[in-house]
Amino acid sequence: MTNIKENNYYKKVKISGWTKSKFVETNLTYPENINQIIEVLKFAKNQKKRIAIRGRGCSFGDQSYIKNEITCDLSKFNKIINFDSKSQLITVEAGISLIEIYKHILSKNFILESTPGGLQVSVGGAISNNIHGKDCFKNGYFNENVSSIKYLDSNLKIQEIKFNENNSNKLNNIFGGMGLYYLILEVTLQLKKKKSLVLQTHTKRVDNIDSMIKNFENLNTKEYDYAIGWIDCFSRDKKIGRGLFRTATFINKNDNHSILEKKISIRENKKKFLFLPQKITIWILSKIYCRFLFKLANSIIFSFSSLGLKKVNFIKFVWIDNNFIPNYPDIFIKEGLFTIQPFIPIKDANKNIKKILLICQKYKFEGILCPIKKYKKAKITNELHFSGDGYSIVLDIPINKNFNYQFKYFIDEISNFLFKINGKIYLTKDLHLDKKNFKKLFPNFIDFVNEKNISDNNNLFATDQYLRLMQK
Numbered sequence: 001m002t003n004i005k006e007n008n009y010y011k012k013v014k015i016s017g018w019t020k021s022k023f024v025e026t027n028l029t030y031p032e033n034i035n036q037i038i039e040v041l042k043f044a045k046n047q048k049k050r051i052a053i054r055g056r057g058c059s060f061g062d063q064s065y066i067k068n069e070i071t072c073d074l075s076k077f078n079k080i081i082n083f084d085s086k087s088q089l090i091t092v093e094a095g096i097s098l099i100e101i102y103k104h105i106l107s108k109n110f111i112l113e114s115t116p117g118g119l120q121v122s123v124g125g126a127i128s129n130n131i132h133g134k135d136c137f138k139n140g141y142f143n144e145n146v147s148s149i150k151y152l153d154s155n156l157k158i159q160e161i162k163f164n165e166n167n168s169n170k171l172n173n174i175f176g177g178m179g180l181y182y183l184i185l186e187v188t189l190q191l192k193k194k195k196s197l198v199l200q201t202h203t204k205r206v207d208n209i210d211s212m213i214k215n216f217e218n219l220n221t222k223e224y225d226y227a228i229g230w231i232d233c234f235s236r237d238k239k240i241g242r243g244l245f246r247t248a249t250f251i252n253k254n255d256n257h258s259i260l261e262k263k264i265s266i267r268e269n270k271k272k273f274l275f276l277p278q279k280i281t282i283w284i285l286s287k288i289y290c291r292f293l294f295k296l297a298n299s300i301i302f303s304f305s306s307l308g309l310k311k312v313n314f315i316k317f318v319w320i321d322n323n324f325i326p327n328y329p330d331i332f333i334k335e336g337l338f339t340i341q342p343f344i345p346i347k348d349a350n351k352n353i354k355k356i357l358l359i360c361q362k363y364k365f366e367g368i369l370c371p372i373k374k375y376k377k378a379k380i381t382n383e384l385h386f387s388g389d390g391y392s393i394v395l396d397i398p399i400n401k402n403f404n405y406q407f408k409y410f411i412d413e414i415s416n417f418l419f420k421i422n423g424k425i426y427l428t429k430d431l432h433l434d435k436k437n438f439k440k441l442f443p444n445f446i447d448f449v450n451e452k453n454i455s456d457n458n459n460l461f462a463t464d465q466y467l468r469l470m471q472k
């Protein structure tokens with residue numbers, strides 16, 4: 001099935017990013033193979049239109065579409081081309097989701113490292129933001145999984161690049177290129193074999209942000225495979241930044257947890273959200289949510305979460321939102337959800353995270369469920385890549401009338417503070433930053449744009465985010 005017919009390359013539809021906070025009209029097309037992708041690019045060039053490449057649309061804002069021009073959705077370009085369990089290599093089309101890959105590899109105890117909280121993302125999207133997971137402090141970024149990439153440039157030439165140290169400049173443009181340099185076609189991934197897919201987790205309460213950071217700093221990378229914290233953004237004074245700190249380590253097969261392992265499969269949760277049918281929970285929460293409710297929920301999570309040791313299956317651990325709060329932006333669909341993910345460098349991280357939490361409290365814009373992760377420097381990076389020695393927190397803030405009125409002051413204050421401490425934000429989660437604050441947070445962005453102009457010398461690839469932040 002294809003919607004690419006002669007003289008009918010696309011459909012006009014309204015489209016959004018994952019948080020569904022803004023919809024725009026675009027010309028959407030779903031190519032299913034390389035020839036059709038080339039046809040779409042040829043057509044765009046002839047029509048003098050630009051193309052936004054879209055994987056699974058899991059970037060939160062306007063990074064995966066372009067208003068009134070062509071959005072090339074690769075979700076139907078999603079086949080496994082080759083899987084060799086001996087060499088532990090899998091070659092896939094770039095639109096395949098990590099869920100589909102896991103369906104093929106889990107039974108052989110293979111995993112990918114550096115996978116995000118949302119396994120619905122595509123391999124092309126994972127590379128284009130060079131994403132990370134709860135193992136970033138240890139394993140770095142998605143590039144560590146990749147052995148080679150086939151891609152298409154805007155002159156319609158197919159090229160292949162193998163992962164080695166001598167081609168780092170080219171790699172910097174592919175990993176973290178945000179769909180602005182090339183269209184990624186096929187990827188060969190190097191899988192990691194585990195003795196078991198069961199994790200031994202350990203959860204403890206931490207009384208404030210100082211204690212949280214101390215726990216991260218004391219992490220032994222040999223001992224632990226994953227680490228994630230959760231912060232109660234509503235806690236104040238001496239308890240500011242209190243929360244939960246969780247580590248996880250793959251257990252040895254010798255521990256014989258075969259019963260638990262049998263249950264490890266991967267399925268998108270389309271049914272339950274907080275024990276009720278998803279639609280009902282979302283409908284109820286959309287009617288009753290308010291700041292007080294989230295404050296209460298944070299307090300309950302802090303006080304009543306189960307602590308100590310637990311055996312958890314790998315997929316449940318990495319894909320948390322799918323188990324507990326699937327599609328949670330649907331709760332906020334009427335007013336919208338604002339997300340900002342700041343990066344905080346390691347020096348004085350505790351004090352600086354405290355300051356960010358205080359800014360949120362001053363405006364009453366606390367994040368409703370705020371994870372904290374530790375990062376290390378990326379081997380492959382560019383001026384806009386979200387990486388470095390430090391930490392990030394995720395602030396999901398429901399939009400309301402008060403928000404619209406105060407937003408400008410809030411974003412200015414956060415941006416000024418991040419600028420002062422050499423911080424930045426994760427662009428894949430952004431929808432609202434303006435040019436002034438963007439330039440402050442990414443002072444070398446022009447190098448990224450200059451490189452783009454060389455790689456994409458036809459100026460074919462663009463997204464709404466690119467036009468919003470990087471064009472005059």
Ligand SMILES: Cc1cc2nc3c(=O)[nH]c(=O)nc-3n(C[C@H](O)[C@H](O)[C@H](O)COP(=O)(O)OP(=O)(O)OC[C@H]3O[C@@H](n4cnc5c(N)ncnc54)[C@H](O)[C@@H]3O)c2cc1C
Nearest residue numbers: 055056057058059116117118122124125131132178179184
């Ligand atoms: C629930 C959830 C949890 C998340 N958790 C994390 C996390 O823990 N860590 C993290 O790093 N990220 C996380 N993310 C963000 C997500 O990993 C990134 O936004 C990712 O890039 C989305 O992939 P996608 O396939 O949906 O890409 P899209 O959103 O469709 O596109 C993202 C970018 O990739 C480009 N792109 C996509 N495919 C291609 C291609 N084939 N060739 C060239 N460019 C392409 C697009 O042009 C765009 O610039 C999360 C997202 C969700 C929804």
